[in-house]
Structure formats: C-alpha cells, structure tokens
Amino acid sequence: MLPLRWLCLAVAFVTGGAHAVTVYQAPLGGLTPTSVAPNAVYTGAAAYDPTVLTAPPIPDPAPPTQFGVQLSNNAGNVSALTISPGGAFLGFSIEMSVVDQVLGLNGSRLQVPFLNLMTLVAERSGSVHIRVGGNTQEDAALVQSLPQNKIMEKQAVNANDPTQTPSLLYTPELLYLLSNISSLIDVKWYLGLPLNDTSNLRLAIAEYGESILGGNLLGLQVGNEPDLYARHGLRQSTYGPNDYFGEFAQVVQAMQADSNVKVNNNLIAPSVATGDWTPEDVWNTGFIDTYEASLSALAVEHYPDDNCAAIYGSAFGQLRDPQTVFPDYLNHTSALSIIAPYVNSTHVASAAGKPFIMFETNSASCGGFPGVSDSFGATLWLADYAMSMAAAGFSSALVHVGGQDVYYNPFTPPPTNQSSYHQWTIGSTFYAVLAIAEALGPISSSSTSNFQVIDLGANGGNEYTPGYAVYEGGTLARAVFINFMTDPSGANDLQVNLQVEEGVPANVQVKYLQSPSVGEHFNITWAGQTLGGQFASDGRLQGAQTIQTVACDTSANTCSITVPAPGLALVSFESSSSASYPTHTFATTATGATSTKVDPSVVATSNGSQGGGSHVGSTSRGKSQTSRGTTGVAPSLVMLAAMVLGAWMLGRTYAWRWP
Numbered sequence: 001m002l003p004l005r006w007l008c009l010a011v012a013f014v015t016g017g018a019h020a021v022t023v024y025q026a027p028l029g030g031l032t033p034t035s036v037a038p039n040a041v042y043t044g045a046a047a048y049d050p051t052v053l054t055a056p057p058i059p060d061p062a063p064p065t066q067f068g069v070q071l072s073n074n075a076g077n078v079s080a081l082t083i084s085p086g087g088a089f090l091g092f093s094i095e096m097s098v099v100d101q102v103l104g105l106n107g108s109r110l111q112v113p114f115l116n117l118m119t120l121v122a123e124r125s126g127s128v129h130i131r132v133g134g135n136t137q138e139d140a141a142l143v144q145s146l147p148q149n150k151i152m153e154k155q156a157v158n159a160n161d162p163t164q165t166p167s168l169l170y171t172p173e174l175l176y177l178l179s180n181i182s183s184l185i186d187v188k189w190y191l192g193l194p195l196n197d198t199s200n201l202r203l204a205i206a207e208y209g210e211s212i213l214g215g216n217l218l219g220l221q222v223g224n225e226p227d228l229y230a231r232h233g234l235r236q237s238t239y240g241p242n243d244y245f246g247e248f249a250q251v252v253q254a255m256q257a258d259s260n261v262k263v264n265n266n267l268i269a270p271s272v273a274t275g276d277w278t279p280e281d282v283w284n285t286g287f288i289d290t291y292e293a294s295l296s297a298l299a300v301e302h303y304p305d306d307n308c309a310a311i312y313g314s315a316f317g318q319l320r321d322p323q324t325v326f327p328d329y330l331n332h333t334s335a336l337s338i339i340a341p342y343v344n345s346t347h348v349a350s351a352a353g354k355p356f357i358m359f360e361t362n363s364a365s366c367g368g369f370p371g372v373s374d375s376f377g378a379t380l381w382l383a384d385y386a387m388s389m390a391a392a393g394f395s396s397a398l399v400h401v402g403g404q405d406v407y408y409n410p411f412t413p414p415p416t417n418q419s420s421y422h423q424w425t426i427g428s429t430f431y432a433v434l435a436i437a438e439a440l441g442p443i444s445s446s447s448t449s450n451f452q453v454i455d456l457g458a459n460g461g462n463e464y465t466p467g468y469a470v471y472e473g474g475t476l477a478r479a480v481f482i483n484f485m486t487d488p489s490g491a492n493d494l495q496v497n498l499q500v501e502e503g504v505p506a507n508v509q510v511k512y513l514q515s516p517s518v519g520e521h522f523n524i525t526w527a528g529q530t531l532g533g534q535f536a537s538d539g540r541l542q543g544a545q546t547i548q549t550v551a552c553d554t555s556a557n558t559c560s561i562t563v564p565a566p567g568l569a570l571v572s573f574e575s576s577s578s579a580s581y582p583t584h585t586f587a588t589t590a591t592g593a594t595s596t597k598v599d600p601s602v603v604a605t606s607n608g609s610q611g612g613g614s615h616v617g618s619t620s621r622g623k624s625q626t627s628r629g630t631t632g633v634a635p636s637l638v639m640l641a642a643m644v645l646g647a648w649m650l651g652r653t654y655a656w657r658w659p
C-alpha cells in the first residue's frame with residue numbers, strides 16, 4: 001500500500017498532468033510490457049526492453065500524397081523569430097546520478113562510445129550542449145573524496161519525494177571528467193545549483209564548476225521544476241512564484257558575496273515543468289526585469305505525457321497501453337500542442353534578449369513507454385518536435401538521458417557487469433539528434449548561425465506530413481519534410497513539389513532518415529548510416545553515407561522530393577560545391593600528429609583504424625578543417641587522438657570491442 005502521503009501526491013499527479021519524473025528505483029516487475037506487447041514477458045531493465053509495437057494503419061481519409069510547397073529565398077519575407085543555438089539545437093540533459101555510467105568513471109576513464117557519439121553531433125553543429133543535473137542536482141553535495149576513489153555516491157532515498165531521488169555526494173573529479181571531455185570534443189556544460197535548502201546554499205558547484213570548466217561552463221540552473229516543489233513535498237504547500245522569486249534573490253546575493261564565484265551573469269531559470277505554474281506566472285512577478293543582469297537564459301522543462309502508473313501503481317493514474325498511446329506521437333499535433341503554452345514566452349524571452357531553452361524533455365516522464373519511446377516513431381516525433389520548437393523561437397532543447405530503468409534514452413551503456421562483452425545501445429531518438437544537428441547546423445564554422453525556421457503548414461496543414469523551411473543568415477538553406485505514416489508498399493510515400501519564388505537551383509541534395517516501420521527500434525539509417533542494434537555500438541556510424549542529388553526542373557521551377565512512409569527528408573539548397581555534408585573518415589596515417597598523451601600500442605589493438613564512418617568536427621582544439629564547404633577525405637587528428645586516448649584511458653574494460 002502507498003502511504004497516505006503518497007496517495008495525496010497521487011491525486012496531484014492525476015490531476016496535474018505530465019511532468020518530469022525520472023525514475024531511480026523502478027521495480028522491475030512494474031516495467032514489464034503489458035499483455036498487448038507482441039513479446040510479452042520481459043523482466044530486464046527498461047532500456048533494453050524488446051517490445052515492438054505495430055504501426056498504426058494509414059489514416060482514413062489518407063493525406064494527399066502529392067502536394068506543392070512555395071518557398072522564398074529571402075528570409076525578409078518570413079516572420080519567424082531568429083534563433084542562435086550556438087551549437088546543436090538538440091543537446092542532452094544527463095541525470096547527475098548516472099554520470100559515472102554514461103560519461104566515465106573519472107577524469108582518466110572516459111567512456112569511448114560517448115566520445116564518439118558526441119563527435120558525431122559536434123561535427124554537424126560545431127558544439128554539443130549538455131546539462132548535467134535533474135532532480136538529483138537539488139540534493140547534491142560536493143565532498144573532497146569518497147571511498148574507493150568514486151566520483152559520486154548515492155545516499156538514502158528521500159521517502160517524501162515521489163521521484164525517489166537519491167541525494168548525491170560527488171567530488172571535484174566529476175568536474176574534471178567533464179573538463180577532460182571538453183578538451184577532446186567541443187562539448188559545453190550546464191550545471192545545476194542545489195536548491196533543496198536556500199537558507200544553507202551550497203555554491204561549491206559554481207565555485208568548482210567555474211574554475212575547472214572555465215568557458216566550457218555555459219550556465220547554472222537555479223531550481224529544477226520549482227512549480228512542483230510543493231506537490232512533491234519539497235516546500236510548504238503554499239509555495240508559489242513569488243517564493244521562487246525570493247529564493248532566486250538569495251542565490252544571486254550569495255553568489256555575489258562568494259569571492260570564489262567570479263561569474264555572476266550565467267544563471268538559468270525558472271525551469272518550470274508547466275505543471276502547477278505557467279511560465280507567465282513567473283514572468284508576472286517581474287522576474288526578468290529584476291534579474292536581467294544575472295540571467296543568461298530562460299528555460300522550461302516538459303514531458304508531454306507520463307507513464308507513472310506503470311511504476312507507482314493505479315493511484316498514479318490509469319495504466320496506459322503503449323499500443324494505444326503510440327499514435328499520440330505520430331502526428332504534428334503532438335509537437336504543436338506541446339509548444340502552445342510557450343509561444344508567448346519565446347516572444348517574451350526574445351524581447352528581453354535571452355535565449356529560451358527547453359532544458360529537459362523526452363517522450364514521457366516516469367521512464368517513457370515501452371515500444372513507443374524507443375521506436376522510430378519517437379525518432380520522427382522528436383525531429384518534428386525539435387523543428388516546431390525552433391519555428392516557435394526556442395533556441396535549443398536538451399533530450400533527457402536517465403538510467404537503465406527508462407525507455408527513452410538516446411544512448412545507454414551496457415549494464416556494468418556486462419561491459420566486458422556488450423557495447424552500447426543507441427536509442428532511436430539519437431538519430432533525430434543527428435538529423436536536426438544538420439538541419440539546424442551552421443553551413444560553415446564561419447557562419448553566423450542565426451536561423452529562422454518556418455512551419456510551412458504543408459499539405460494543407462495535414463498532421464501526418466509536416467514540413468519546414470530553414471533560413472540561415474537570412475537565406476533559404478534547407479527544408480525538412482516528415483512522413484509519419486508506415487506503408488512498405490510505397491503507395492503512401494510523399495511527392496513534395498518544391499517551388500522557390502526566385503527560382504529553384506539546378507539540383508538539391510537530399511538526406512533521408514529512414515526505417516521500415518515506426519515500430520522499429522534499431523534498423524534505422526540516417527543518410528544510409530546506422531549505429532546498429534542492441535548492445536552493438538561503439539558510437540561510430542556504420543556503412544557508407546548516401547546523399548541523393550535531385551535534379552530540379554528550372555524552367556517549371558520545381559524540385560520533386562520523395563518522402564518515404566515512414567521517414568524524414570532533409571533537402572539542402574546550398575549550391576553543390578558547398579552542399580556536401582561531412583563524409584570524412586579518419587585516416588590511419590594520422591597518428592602522432594597530436595600533443596595528447598597517446599599509447600601507440602593501442603592503435604594496433606583498438607581497431608580504431610577500421611574507420612566505419614567516424615568524422616572530424618570542430619573541437620576545442622581548433623576549428624573544423626572539414627566544414628561542409630570542403631569535399632574529400634581529411635584525416636581527423638583530433639578524433640583519432642580522442643579515440644586512442646579514450647581507449648587508453650578506459651583500459652581493458654571499455655576498449656574497442658568488435659563482437
């Protein structure tokens with residue numbers, strides 16, 4: 001039985017809708033798929049759940065499969081907010097308590113697959129933004145050392161907190177771990193100031209974070225979903241936006257009074273879950289004007305649904321059937337309805353000159369849904385959601401990574417005791433991160449990276465066939481079309497007839513995000529390349545990259561673009577001389593050209609020379625030598641160094657392994 005207190009919370013859950021809950025102590029039994037799942041009895045961790053759902057039938061009436069889209073080359077004709085992501089539009093939010101599993105054991109033992117995955121994103125976008133935090137940041141406390149040289153240790157669970165967040169002790173080594181990653185790849189970090197007790201603020205994360213990470217620290221989040229504090233029993237029941245306003249002032253004052261904190265303008269707030277408060281409830285306290293000088297960005301967090309009943313029982317709502325939930329993620333209405341509560345706030349933020357960030361999001365809180373959150377349907381859903389956020393004026397969004405007890409991870413390391421013979425499992429949503437990194441990535445490192453994204457309302461606004469135009473630096477650069485339907489016969493592939501007001505180019509380049517079904521977990525390709533099946537990835541793309549060149553009819557002013565059912569097409573209007581995306585494989589001859597500590601024997605045994613589609617990117621060691629403006633193969637010195645150093649750092653346990 002749930003304690004009475006929990007029942008009260010349960011009522012709040014039911015009436016309050018979805019919000020971010022990361023599960024730490026999910027009873028495995030509670031996470032087994034329901035009887036509707038084709039492969040019914042699975043009792044392992046959620047992250048490896050094999051449940052495959054059936055693609056919904058073609059809607060009746062089916063959307064028209066041929067439609068025209070008229071674009072203008074000139075962003076002067078469009079009214080979208082200008083956004084400057086400053087890196088990949090989609091970054092990651094990594095729950096603080098899983099850092100030692102996902103990023104590495106310490107500053108000298110980095111997870112090589114993680115480095116490779118981040119390289120894939122960084123080469124497409126110049127930088128990857130990662131938030132380390134979540135519910136666990138609130139009770140986290142820095143200590144100088146822990147037994148067995150661990151970098152973190154979970155303490156007893158706070159029984160009053162329905163997220164069962166363990167309080168966390170961590171050492172400065174955690175920050176060296178982040179810093180060492182940034183020294184290899186262009187990764188920048190957001191951290192969270194613990195706010196469980198504002199009368200006794202712990203600013204160590206600011207002091208150490210600033211001194212260890214320097215310019216790689218993007219900002220500090222003050223409060224994780226404060227609108228749920230009262231509901232979760234973390235504050236008195238009357239806790240409201242004005243109380244949060246007051247606590248924020250305490251943080252600002254404490255930081256100014258702390259001589260070890262030098263940066264005082266990098267705070268991020270209010271990170272409401274839009275559960276019990278709207279963002280406007282916070283703006284209306286005068287928050288932005290009052291704290292203008294302390295704030296570097298405004299943020300919210302949101303999950304469109306929750307699967308809490310599967311974990312906490314029927315007191316937390318009705319148990320949801322994943323097959324029935326699935327169609328909710330397979331249309332553009334989903335993205336539009338998630339974003340609707342924030343459209344006003346993106347304008348408020350823009351007027352205040354602050355970026356507006358979706359700081360933590362994923363398909364559903366309480367771990368997501370089996371077969372939904374880990375499917376190609378979720379890939380398309382996240383891609384559409386990201387493009388819709390960009391069109392609404394969000395500057396970036398961070399995809400949440402939980403532990404092994406969630407279905408929605410974009411990547412999951414093997415269980416610790418299987419790390420000697422298993423590799424990582426790449427979740428379907430990681431492919432959306434790659435595709436969006438290219439759709440909203442800078443054409444070249446010298447680019448201003450100012451984007452305007454237009455939701456085209458394509459195909460008469462049909463919810464199964466959304467489309468977007470991307471303007472970079474005021475000029476039409478790309479277009480994205482999504483087909484949410486599954487039809488292997490090809491009868492529901494779309495034919496999009498693109499017209500450009502000023503005339504179409506002679507040809508355009510098209511990349512596809514593809515899979516046989518929205519139910520698929522692993523047979524997913526981005527431009528022909530994949531990260532493979534369960535327990536099978538070292539974080540490098542496999543296979544040859546395929547880019548279609550589509551000849552346009554310049555006299556009729558049309559380019560005809562096919563969008564498979566299901567799939568996403570990324571159309572690039574850049575002239576062919578500059579339109580090739582990175583296609584580089586690091587060269588085996590590139591050894592020794594780095595100052596990094598490298599154990600040369602690792603090169604021979606690591607199989608790092610096999611290539612397999614790894615690419616060079618902009619890294620903190622210097623700008624990319626291989627922007628989209630170049631073609632051909634350039635050696636990735638930095639990447640090779642990263643892999644070799646990483647393999648060396650990780651030693652036998654995590655070194656390259658090929659099954």
Ligand SMILES: *[C@@H]1O[C@H](CO)[C@@H](O)[C@H](O)[C@H]1NC(C)=O
Pocket residue numbers: 072074076077
């Ligand atoms: C687009 O802008 C150009 C000049 O900036 C103007 O001549 C043209 O009429 C505009 N087109 C539309 C559809 O507004």
Ligand SMILES: *[C@@H]1O[C@H](CO)[C@@H](O)[C@H](O)[C@H]1NC(C)=O
Pocket residue numbers: 105106107108109149
């Ligand atoms: C890092 O972790 C490895 C593996 O546990 C350990 O051998 C090494 O001593 C650790 N390094 C530090 C600096 O704690």
Ligand SMILES: *[C@@H]1O[C@H](CO)[C@@H](O)[C@H](O)[C@H]1NC(C)=O
Pocket residue numbers: 106107108173176177179180183
């Ligand atoms: C990596 O982390 C260790 C701490 O474990 C630190 O001593 C070392 O200097 C770091 N290396 C770099 C390149 O930052």
Ligand SMILES: *[C@@H]1O[C@H](CO)[C@@H](O)[C@H](O)[C@H]1NC(C)=O
Pocket residue numbers: 138139140141167168196197
């Ligand atoms: C806040 O967190 C710290 C560290 O986990 C803990 O020691 C302290 O008791 C907590 N305070 C409150 C009021 O919960």
Ligand SMILES: *[C@@H]1O[C@H](CO)[C@@H](O)[C@H](O)[C@H]1NC(C)=O
Pocket residue numbers: 279280281283284344345348
């Ligand atoms: C937008 O937010 C501001 C600040 O909270 C508020 O004053 C205004 O009424 C809101 N506008 C709309 C249309 O909701």
Ligand SMILES: *[C@@H]1O[C@H](CO)[C@@H](O)[C@H](O)[C@H]1NC(C)=O
Pocket residue numbers: 327328329330331332333334337
């Ligand atoms: C489309 O998605 C919305 C929001 O997720 C959902 O409520 C609706 O039922 C879906 N439409 C169909 C036809 O499945």
Ligand SMILES: *[C@@H]1O[C@H](CO)[C@@H](O)[C@H](O)[C@H]1NC(C)=O
Pocket residue numbers: 415417418
């Ligand atoms: C790995 O650890 C889990 C949980 O502790 C245990 O159930 C399982 O038997 C272990 N597997 C192996 C191969 O040791």
Ligand SMILES: *[C@@H]1O[C@H](CO)[C@@H](O)[C@H](O)[C@H]1NC(C)=O
Pocket residue numbers: 514515516523
């Ligand atoms: C993967 O999907 C492609 C179509 O996208 C199909 O041709 C191929 O047979 C599938 N491979 C596997 C192993 O299912």
Ligand SMILES: *[C@@H]1O[C@H](CO)[C@@H](O)[C@H](O)[C@H]1NC(C)=O
Pocket residue numbers: 607610658
């Ligand atoms: C290196 O990897 C490739 C591709 O997986 C494999 O074919 C080859 O046998 C591996 N070589 C060694 C020495 O393990």
